[in-house]
Amino acid sequence: MEECGELPYQIDLRLAISSLKGIGAKKVVVQLPDGLKKFGAAIARCLQEGLGEAEILIHADSVFGSCDLQHGQLWATVRPDAIVHIGHSPYPVEIAHEELEPRGSRVIYVPALSKLAVTKEAVRAAGDLLRSHGAREVAVVTTAQHTHMVREIQRQLEEEGIRAVVPRGLQPFFSDGQVIGCDYRVARGVKADAYLYYGGGIFHPLGLYLATFRPVVKLDPYEDKATDITPVGEKTYRIRLLKVAESFQLDRWGIFVGVKTGQYRPWLIRLLTEEMRKRGKKYLLISSENLTLQSLVAVDNEWFQAFSVTSCPRIPTDDHWEYVKPVLTPGETIMALRGELEPYRFPW
Numbered sequence: 055m056e057e058c059g060e061l062p063y064q065i066d067l068r069l070a071i072s073s074l075k076g077i078g079a080k081k082v083v084v085q086l087p088d089g090l091k092k093f094g095a096a097i098a099r100c101l102q103e104g105l106g107e108a109e110i111l112i113h114a115d116s117v118f119g120s121c122d123l124q125h126g127q128l129w130a131t132v133r134p135d136a137i138v139h140i141g142h143s144p145y146p147v148e149i150a151h152e153e154l155e156p157r158g159s160r161v162i163y164v165p166a167l168s169k170l171a172v173t174k175e176a177v178r179a180a181g182d183l184l185r186s187h188g189a190r191e192v193a194v195v196t197t198a199q200h201t202h203m204v205r206e207i208q209r210q211l212e213e214e215g216i217r218a219v220v221p222r223g224l225q226p227f228f229s230d231g232q233v234i235g236c237d238y239r240v241a242r243g244v245k246a247d248a249y250l251y252y253g254g255g256i257f258h259p260l261g262l263y264l265a266t267f268r269p270v271v272k273l274d275p276y277e278d279k280a281t282d283i284t285p286v287g288e289k290t291y292r293i294r295l296l297k298v299a300e301s302f303q304l305d306r307w308g309i310f311v312g313v314k315t316g317q318y319r320p321w322l323i324r325l326l327t328e329e330m331r332k333r334g335k336k337y338l339l340i341s342s343e344n345l346t347l348q349s350l351v352a353v354d355n356e357w358f359q360a361f362s363v364t365s366c367p368r369i370p371t372d373d374h375w376e377y378v379k380p381v382l383t384p385g386e387t388i389m390a391l392r393g394e395l396e397p398y399r400f401p402w
């Protein structure tokens with residue numbers, strides 16, 4: 055069984071099945087990002103076929119990344135022998151807490167590689183946008199589901215006369231060229247004067263701009279289209295600076311502490327609380343698993359003047375940027391406490 059059914063993603067379960075057999079797994083939970091959940095039934099059937107009698111459960115709740123294994127709840131109740139986590143790579147342990155790997159059951163990561171590609175016309179359009187920024191050397195970055203395409207995109211850009219590099223992956227977590235929404239170290243570490251982001255949506259390329267301040271062009275295999283993300287990045291940056299400036303004189307803070315497996319960051323909470331104490335600021339810690347607008351409104355009252363979110367740094371920039379009080383990332387909180395508008399710190 056090389057692939058699992060007729061899916062638009064290559065999902066090879068052979069290694070997972072042999073590991074699961076190796077540990078004698080009797081109960082297995084399959085986790086998928088929302089966009090892949092509809093393939094959960096086919097994947098569960100493939101696993102069942104390979105494992106015989108084992109009990110397979112498809113996890114229906116949202117799983118935003120490998121920061122979000124929800125192992126605590128699963129272990130407290132279902133107690134699986136293993137979690138098969140499809141479509142994300144392991145979360146870098148140094149930006150989470152020390153016990154990221156769960157006790158009691160293991161996590162097996164299975165890539166889901168998109169079968170989409172782009173036409174030459176879309177690559178040419180991306181090349182034109184990059185040239186309009188005067189880019190001489192471009193770095194190609196992407197997310198987990200397109201990492202197998204980065205060398206091909208590099209080659210196609212070079213055919214268009216653009217010098218392209220692929221940043222080395224952050225081992226053992228990321229493949230070459232790979233970024234996630236809260237970790238752009240590999241992109242930042244490469245010499246390039248612009249980025250070609252290969253993938254869909256705005257989430258990752260916007261984060262890439264905020265982390266690098268270099269032009270970002272998106273080459274989208276879902277729409278077969280190139281888009282310049284730079285203006286959106288510039289606008290978001292201006293909004294973020296405004297939020298930081300609004301927080302300079304504020305004294306009473308709420309610090310959100312993440313409850314999800316990879317979003318609990320004691321090192322960061324220590325950093326922020328020490329900085330606040332040093333500067334005579336007051337704070338209250340608030341634990342939260344999913345920081346929705348509803349839960350933010352529910353906990354807010356006149357005591358709080360601003361909030362800092364240590365769980366996912368994209369909650370302030372992408373979800374609650376219009377909130378009536380400043381909601382800042384950890385990096386922005388440090389800037390606000392120190393009264394600095396530069397350098398912009400993103401995400402941590």
Ligand code: SF4
Nearest residue numbers: 118119121235236366
């Ligand atoms: S950006 Fe947020 S959801 Fe995505 S991996 Fe990072 S912490 Fe998790």
